[in-house]
Amino acid sequence: MAVTASIGAVSALRHARTAEEAMSRTQEALDLAKARRRGSLMAWRPNVEREAQRRVNIRVTDEIVTALNERRIVMAYEPVVTTVTREPAFHECLVRMRQEDGGCLLSPDIVPVAEKLGLIRLVDHRVLELVVTELAASPQARLSLNISPDTTMDPDWWASIESLLRAHPGVAERLIVEITETVATAATPEILGRLEALRGLGFHIALDDFGTGHCGFNYLKTLPVDSVKIDRSYVSSLINDRVAQIFVSALAQIASIQDITIVAEGVETEEEFALAKAAGCRRFQGYLFGRPVPLEEIGASARASSVPRLLTA
Ligand code: C2E
Ligand code: CA
Ligand code: CA
Numbered sequence: 001m002a003v004t005a006s007i008g009a010v011s012a013l014r015h016a017r018t019a020e021e022a023m024s025r026t027q028e029a030l031d032l033a034k035a036r037r038r039g040s041l042m043a044w045r046p047n048v049e050r051e052a053q054r055r056v057n058i059r060v061t062d063e064i065v066t067a068l069n070e071r072r073i074v075m076a077y078e079p080v081v082t083t084v085t086r087e088p089a090f091h092e093c094l095v096r097m098r099q100e101d102g103g104c105l106l107s108p109d110i111v112p113v114a115e116k117l118g119l120i121r122l123v124d125h126r127v128l129e130l131v132v133t134e135l136a137a138s139p140q141a142r143l144s145l146n147i148s149p150d151t152t153m154d155p156d157w158w159a160s161i162e163s164l165l166r167a168h169p170g171v172a173e174r175l176i177v178e179i180t181e182t183v184a185t186a187a188t189p190e191i192l193g194r195l196e197a198l199r200g201l202g203f204h205i206a207l208d209d210f211g212t213g214h215c216g217f218n219y220l221k222t223l224p225v226d227s228v229k230i231d232r233s234y235v236s237s238l239i240n241d242r243v244a245q246i247f248v249s250a251l252a253q254i255a256s257i258q259d260i261t262i263v264a265e266g267v268e269t270e271e272e273f274a275l276a277k278a279a280g281c282r283r284f285q286g287y288l289f290g291r292p293v294p295l296e297e298i299g300a301s302a303r304a305s306s307v308p309r310l311l312t313a
Contacts, residue, residue, distance in 0.1 A: 006038055007030065007033060007040075028044060064110070064113070064123065074097075074294065075095065075131070076093070077143075077295060078291065080283050083282055092178070093145045096294075127145055128145065142175075143176070149180060153186075153187075161198065165203065172201045172203045175203040177205050178229065181210060181212065195224055205225045220254060220258060227260060230251070232265045232266025236266065236268070239271060245275075266286045272288070
């Protein structure tokens with residue numbers, strides 16, 4: 001049997017004063033060695049940039065954990081509308097972090113960092129609690145939430161959703177869980193089996209950002225999904241890109257046979273709406289129909305027209 005060894009090294013006591021420091025730095029050097037070339041040796045060296053990044057990571061980790069503890073993780077709601085009435089069929093919940101100075105951080109400032117620092121499962125868990133609470137409080141609401149690949153692979157998250165949904169009857173049917181293509185291609189048979197079994201509780205599964213990864217049409221046969229969301233990059237190309245047009249129409253045809261709904265994301269103009277509709281999309285979201293807003297703002301417009309908040313078609 002041929003064996004290849006990658007080695008990470010640190011010079012103690014010069015670059016590591018404690019056993020913990022020596023272990024974490026050799027691990028860092030080992031990761032670098034593996035990334036460079038398997039079977040190589042890498043010695044840890046001080047690096048000003050990396051140190052600065054590490055300090056930033058520690059600060060951001062602290063900020064996210066504090067925000068979780070102080071209940072400053074909140075949701076913004078973006079409408080997803082139907083073809084005919086343009087009324088919301090459901091709202092997508094997008095994570096936001098209220099800051100101490102009154103500002104608000106958006107998902108792209110939170111999610112990638114939380115993913116990198118290993119905190120995304122905590123964030124996604126809080127979002128799940130918030131969404132289930134809102135669904136239980138608003139019997140008319142239908143909501144979707146996003147989970148990152150790490151969360152999808154986490155049995156604890158699936159155990160939480162199961163117990164929350166069992167504790168709140170009538171909620172599961174109004175919940176959609178959006179998973180990404182990456183998960184679809186990486187999921188183990190065990191995770192897929194669990195997904196399929198839990199879908200029996202009544203919630204729907206959407207495949208998000210379709211077309212951006214490596215997920216081919218054949219995955220639609222094996223994955224337990226109820227809807228597919230086409231990434232904005234395709235929607236905005238429908239106007240002048242023949243390949244995008246054929247891609248969306250073919251997807252819509254396959255989906256219709258399998259009872260899968262196609263959602264067009266990021267629709268910004270009437271022209272994009274018309275083209276997506278003609279290609280076979282049945283649900284639409286984007287700035288044309290409404291931006292993500294906090295619940296108070298939906299509540300305000302709903303009160304003005306005396307319909308319940310988060311009312312859906
Ligand atoms: P996504 O799931 O694809 O969500 C849609 C994103 O597109 C949202 O950005 C939304 O504001 C934006 N968008 C909606 N309509 C339009 C449009 O017409 N034009 C353009 N240019 N953009 C539009 P946001 O809120 O910044 O979210 C970014 C990503 O962060 C989401 O992409 C999702 O992948 C991730 N995310 C959001 N919330 C969560 C969460 O609770 N957990 C996890 N794991 N990820 C989340
Ligand atoms: Ca999404
Ligand atoms: Ca998306």
